[in-house]
Amino acid sequence: MSAPVITARGLTKRYGDVTAVDGIDFDIAPGESFGFLGPNGAGKSTTMRMIAATSTRTAGSLDVLGLDTNHHGPQIRAQLGIVPQGDLLDEELRVIDNLIVYGLYFGLPRAHVKARAEELLDFAQLREKRTARVDGLSGGMKRRLTIARGLINDPKIMLLDEPTTGLDPQARHILWDRLFRLKEQGTTLVVTTHFMDEAEQLCDRLVVVDHGRIVAEGSPTSLISQYATREVLEVRFGSGRNEEVAVRLDGIGERREVLADRVLIYADNGEHALKAVIDRELEPIASLVRRSSLEDVFLRLTGRSLIE
Numbered sequence: 001m002s003a004p005v006i007t008a009r010g011l012t013k014r015y016g017d018v019t020a021v022d023g024i025d026f027d028i029a030p031g032e033s034f035g036f037l038g039p040n041g042a043g044k045s046t047t048m049r050m051i052a053a054t055s056t057r058t059a060g061s062l063d064v065l066g067l068d069t070n071h072h073g074p075q076i077r078a079q080l081g082i083v084p085q086g087d088l089l090d091e092e093l094r095v096i097d098n099l100i101v102y103g104l105y106f107g108l109p110r111a112h113v114k115a116r117a118e119e120l121l122d123f124a125q126l127r128e129k130r131t132a133r134v135d136g137l138s139g140g141m142k143r144r145l146t147i148a149r150g151l152i153n154d155p156k157i158m159l160l161d162e163p164t165t166g167l168d169p170q171a172r173h174i175l176w177d178r179l180f181r182l183k184e185q186g187t188t189l190v191v192t193t194h195f196m197d198e199a200e201q202l203c204d205r206l207v208v209v210d211h212g213r214i215v216a217e218g219s220p221t222s223l224i225s226q227y228a229t230r231e232v233l234e235v236r237f238g239s240g241r242n243e244e245v246a247v248r249l250d251g252i253g254e255r256r257e258v259l260a261d262r263v264l265i266y267a268d269n270g271e272h273a274l275k276a277v278i279d280r281e282l283e284p285i286a287s288l289v290r291r292s293s294l295e296d297v298f299l300r301l302t303g304r305s306l307i308e
């Protein structure tokens with residue numbers, strides 16, 4: 001494997017009594033698409049801010065492109081593309097000017113910035129909005145503009161904090177498509193998300209984080225095969241009946257989880273599990289067999305759902 005572009009050992013961040021990031025280790029390889037998957041408050045944004053060298057660590061080590069983040073902030077940021085959780089665009093400026101102003105801020109030559117901004121308008125599929133003011137754009141367009149802005153300095157690494165939160169399904173797919181394009185071009189992507197489908201779509205490898213700690217690491221498929229069965233049967237028995245019925249499901253599937261509105265039965269063959277449920281005359285009011293996902297991995301590891 002080539003030398004990592006980001007290396008963390010025992011990385012820790014405390015805010016007073018709160019330990020936001022609690023001694024985590026990870027390596028990110030060049031060209032890799034790496035994810036931090038975890039619920040709100042898990043410490044993902046704090047980790048991103050330390051990688052972007054905008055927040056110093058309390059303990060441990062963190063190197064980005066061979067530079068210590070506590071001592072080389074400006075040199076590191078010059079080589080990163082940063083897409084923060086909020087878009088932080090200049091709403092009163094035109095789309096093209098948002099790109100140009102940001103590029104000039106890096107101290108890049110004006111002619112270069114202007115040419116690069118035009119290329120990025122096409123990349124972000126915003127050509128026809130070139131002279132529109134940002135405050136008139138849709139959420140998806142603003143997000144694509146933020147990504148384009150992050151690319152103005154030709155970064156080796158893109159940091160994307162919750163890239164599609166708040167977007168509708170169509171806007172998310174357009175954005176994912178742009179990120180796949182970047183990945184194909186060899187850009188290293190570091191993504192935080194609490195959406196399991198986003199992690200499955202975008203990440204070659206990810207760490208599952210909870211309460212500032214890494215609880216599992218691997219590719220989406222390896223995590224699913226390690227922590228879940230091939231399929232899951234979801235059954236609903238009606239309000240208040242799930243707990244009562246769950247005790248009568250013993251022996252069906254490998255494992256069961258009782259949630260407020262449904263019971264999940266983990267089995268490699270969901271149809272067989274459903275037949276076993278029906279044979280016991282338990283009469284679910286609804287049932288669904290689906291493939292296991294990273295949501296199931298998170299539930300298995302923490303006993304909680306990713307989205308509460």
Ligand SMILES: Nc1ncnc2c1ncn2[C@@H]1O[C@H](COP(=O)(O)OP(=O)(O)OP(=O)(O)O)[C@@H](O)[C@H]1O
Pocket residue numbers: 015018019020038039040041042043044045046047162
């Ligand atoms: N500047 C700060 N001062 C004090 N506490 C903070 C600060 N920033 C984050 N925290 C705390 O650190 C913990 C981790 O927060 P962080 O924002 O990194 O989580 P997250 O996984 O990114 O969640 P979200 O997606 O909601 O941002 C939380 O308990 C949060 O309240």
